[in-house]
Structures are given as structure tokens and as C-alpha cells.
Amino acid sequence: MDAKVRVRFAPSPTGGLHLGGVRTVLFNYLFAKHNNGEFILRIEDTDQTRFVSGAEQYIQDTLAWCGLVPDESPLHGGPYGPYRQSERKAMYKEYADKLIEQGNAYYAFDTPEDLDAKRKEIPNFQYSLTHRMGMKNSLSLSKEVVDELLKNNTPYVIRIKVPENEEVSLEDVIRGHVSFDTNMVDDKVLLKADGMPTYHLAVVVDDHLMKITHAFRGEEWLPSAPVHVLLWKYLFGLDKMPKWAHLPLILKPDGNGKLSKRDGERLGFPVFAMDWFDPNTNNTTIGFKERGFLPEAFVNLLAMLGWNDGTDKEMYTMDELIAGFSLDRVHKGGAKFDYEKAKWFNAEWIKKMDNDKLAGLVQPFFDKEGIEVHDPAYLVKVIGLVKERCHLLPDFITQSSFYFKAPTEIDTSSIAPKWDAKKSDFFKALAKIYSSKIASGIITEPAVELEAAFKELVAKHELKAGELMLPFRIMLVGSKFGPGVFEIVEAIALKNTIERIEYSLQLLS
RNA sequence: GGAGCGUUCGACUAAGGGUUAGGUCACCUCCCUUUCACGGAGGUAAUACGGGUUCGAAUCCCGUACGCUCUACCA
Secondary structure (H helix, E strand, O other), rough: OOOOOEEEEEEOOOOEEEEEHHHHHHHHHHHHHHHEEEEEEEEEOOOOOOOOOOHHHHHHHHHHHHOOOOOOOOOOEOOOOEHHHHHHHHHHHHHHHHHHHOOOOEEEOHHHHHHHHHHHOOOOOOOOOOHHOOOEEOOOOHHHHHHHHOOOOOOOOEEEEEOOOOEEEEEEEOOOOEEEEHHOOOOOOOEEOOOOOOOHHHHHHHHOOOOOEEEEEHHHHHHHHHHHHHHHHHOOHHOOOOOEEEEEEEEEOOOOOOOHHHHHHHHOOOOOOOOOEEEOEEEEEEEHHOOOOOOOHHHHHHHOOOOOOOOOOOOOOOOHHHHHOHHHOOOOOOOOOOHHHHEEEEEHHHHOOOHHHHHHHHHHHHHHHOOOOOHHHHHHHHHHHHHHHHHOOOHHHHHHHHHHHHHHHHHHHHHHHHHHHHHHHHHHHHHHHHHHHHOOOOOOHHHHHHHHHHHHHHHHHHOOOHHHHHHHHHHHHHOOOOOOHHHHHHHHHHHHHHHHHHHHHHHHH
């Protein structure tokens, strides 16, 4: 019987989580849940120099927003902790020592300056069998010298000793058989001079200790996979190694190459899941959440970048994704990110979502804009009226602010050219009728009745409705958009309607 | 330079030897709408190239081109 499925997402806390990262989390999560397995978050904070405070919290917050909550993590705990690699430092040394004992790793005393010099001196320098005997390490130096260096606390790193003339291969779940000639792979550093492991040692040790069954990561890791396979072979046995799946990259929309934060800034769309404030630069990078994306839409669109179920279906809930997900339908090739399509997904999700729920999400955007909502029920109603013309949550501001306050800008230039005294008289009469209704206690009326009354008055003034609808709309909305004119009147009520007519009349006179 | 991976409309993708190569976004046209959207109906548009294998290839094989990733005491 197969062991319980356990997968992990292992980011380093160096900044905001970008699209590719979240998609990796998503696939991990979907695979785990599809197989009744567990999803673990492990923080790879072994690089002290790149650590950014707040980044780990940000990652947890992002996963929570997306609904991709881990079963085990630094925050949630779990039986295989600690879940921060910096807190597991001692464990790695043990395995590095074991490798040395086995003869599969060695001490290297070259300083970073030595290495720089070598790389300059020898084009395409590789720390591997071709050059390692010319370097300063426990393979090239005598035992006495090495012992002496160690005794004097000379800084050293531990490197893997990659074997000669072997083929290392793995069965990637997505790519199939992938193989490498060991003569082409170099002796990667396993343990750094500060005693911290590099990624290479840490993934293998932690995946083993945390009983990971399937290891997903971006395609950019494929070239270093042979090192990991070798490590598994030396340390725990190939039969214990998790199944690898190297996910396709998410590419920039124009040209080629991996999507970067820079592309988002250049092209005007978010790349991070949520706003990321970098404490080192004091800069905030915009996120999908703050741009007004729904988490449901964000997850949905990410899932469609590199996976599909073989049908034409594009709209998926998380549960549907979990039910339908399978690795053999994940693509090999990268997918270019298309912001227009992303917005389309969001628009579809806005249309699908309950007005009540939407109201709660729109409210913060209104608050920020200073639009006051006195009656929550009114907001819900308005949202229902305008939701189908909104792609992003902030669109609700432009699409519905006139329901809450009179428009500040009136597009009189669209009225003025065809404006005359007859039309002016008409609107004065209309306002008068509305006033008298208010006087008799009527606050508002159904749109159909308003329209009928309007047309009656139009006929009386010997005008055409078509000439008056647009001016009326602009008086109410400020511009040429929005739901039906009389639906708007019904919603904002007679009193506001009169005020807006009168204000516009003033501007036009 | 080396190694690895990849390549279907502009973009995301379907078709796992037999379809007029399908769907969605974007774009265009029309309808609906006395506005803008939504919705509906159409349209433009693709198998990188060259060889095989086969009755038959987007699909299998080989080569070429192009692209990407990696080539750090970063992940």
C-alpha cells in the first residue's frame, strides 16, 4: 500500500509571492487534496543575507487569502517540525558528515575570491572532476594538511563528490524520463561556511524527514535535479525518493522568458498575489488582491495556466479543481500570462458571486474612496444593478458612485451642442412634476411608471424621447454609461433626481 | 560555450494515428440596448521547418531552427 500523500511548498522568505509561486502552491494543494493527502508549508530561510522580515507572514497571509491553507507549517505546527530550515540547522550537518564518511562529499577550503579568480581564469569553469583536483579541498590535499586546516578552524564548505561516467536519471511525473551525464554536473556546495545547508542538501534531508511523497517545483530546478537524485541515493535510497514533478514556467505576456516583478510594473499589472511592502526599500508592489481580484478568480485563472481537464470548461470552484486535478494533464511548456484573460475570469466570478458577499468586498474600496454608504441594503441592491459591467472590484466605484452621491463632473459638452430652450423647459417641467409627487408623500416610484410618466410629458412638449434620454442620463450619472435611466431614478429617488436636474440646468444656461 | 527542457490561432488551450484542427480571451461585424456594459449570432486567425514510419501524422521516430531554464557558499 502506498504511503499517505504528502507534498510541500518550500519558499524562501525573500519577498512577495508571485504568480508562479502561487501556482506551484495551488498544484501542490490540489494534488494533496485530490489524494486525501497533506500539504505542508516549509520555510527555506537558509540564506541569512537574503532574509526579509515580514516575508514569512506575507506568505501565510497569501495562502490564507487564496484558501490554500497548509496542514502543517511554522504557524500551524505539525508532527514533523520545526518547519523553518533555520531552526533545523543541526540536522543538516549530521547528514553532511555522513556523506563525508561515505566518501560522497568532501571539504573545500577555497575562498569566494579563489573561486572568482578561477572562473575568470578558466572559461566555463566547473567545480567538478575536471578541475577539483586543482582546487583546495580534502580530495586534492593530504590528510595532514586537511586535518591541520580543520583544527585551525579554517572556513570550509562541504561539496558533493559527483561520480564519474555515470548516468543519473529520474522519472519526472510531467516530463517522463530525464537523464544526465554525471561528467556534466558539478560538485555543488551542500553545507556553507556558516554551517547552513544550501537548498540542495536541505530539500533532500527535509523531504525525507517530513516524509514527502511528491515533490513539485518550478522547471528552473530541473538542471540541478541530478544532484538531488544523487543525494537521495547516498543518504536514504532511491526507493524512498519522492516522485518529482517539474512544473512549467509562467512567462511574460510579450516576448519570452519567465514573468518577473519588473514585467508587471512595465506592463501595468500585478505579479504578486497581494500588496508587498518591502521594508528594505520602502516600496510597495501592487497585488492581485488590492487590484480588486476575487480569490476564487485568482485561483481559477492560475489553475488554467498549465492545466486543464480536457474539456472546454474554464470556470472552476476550488472543489471542482480538487476533484478534477491530475498531474498527467499538466503541460510541459510554459504559459504566457495574459492580463486581459485574467480580468475576464474575475468579471465572470463577480457575476457569479452573491451581492451580499460582494458588498462586503466592495465596501473597503468605497471607504478608501470616501464614498459613504448609509444603508447596507442599498449597497447590495446597487451592486446587483451594476455588477455585470465590472471586471475588478474598483470598477464598482466608477460604475456606481453616482448612486451614492451626485456626480462631480457633468459631461455638458455632450449635451450643449443640441441644447435649446424647449429641452430646458422640458426638464424644468419634469422637476416640477417630481416636486409635486414629493409634496404628496411619494419618495420614489418603480422604473416602469417613471418611464411612462416621462414619455407622457415628452409627448406633451412635442419632443422626441430619444433626444432627451441622453441629456437626462448625463444629468444623473455625469457621463454616458450605467444601467437604465429610470432604474437609476428609482434607486436614487425623486429628491436627488431633482437636485441633479437643477444643477445641470444651471450649468447649461 | 555546456547541459536540460520546450514549441497548435496574437494569448490560454482541445484533439493521446483517421475531425472542414474545436473552445475561451483579445480583435472585427451584426443583433439586443434611446447610454455603457452584459447577453446573442457570425468573422479573422494556428499544428516552427525538413525528413522518415504509416493506407493515413498536430499526434510516433530522426534531424534542424528557434526559445527558455540552469550553469553562486541564492533559492
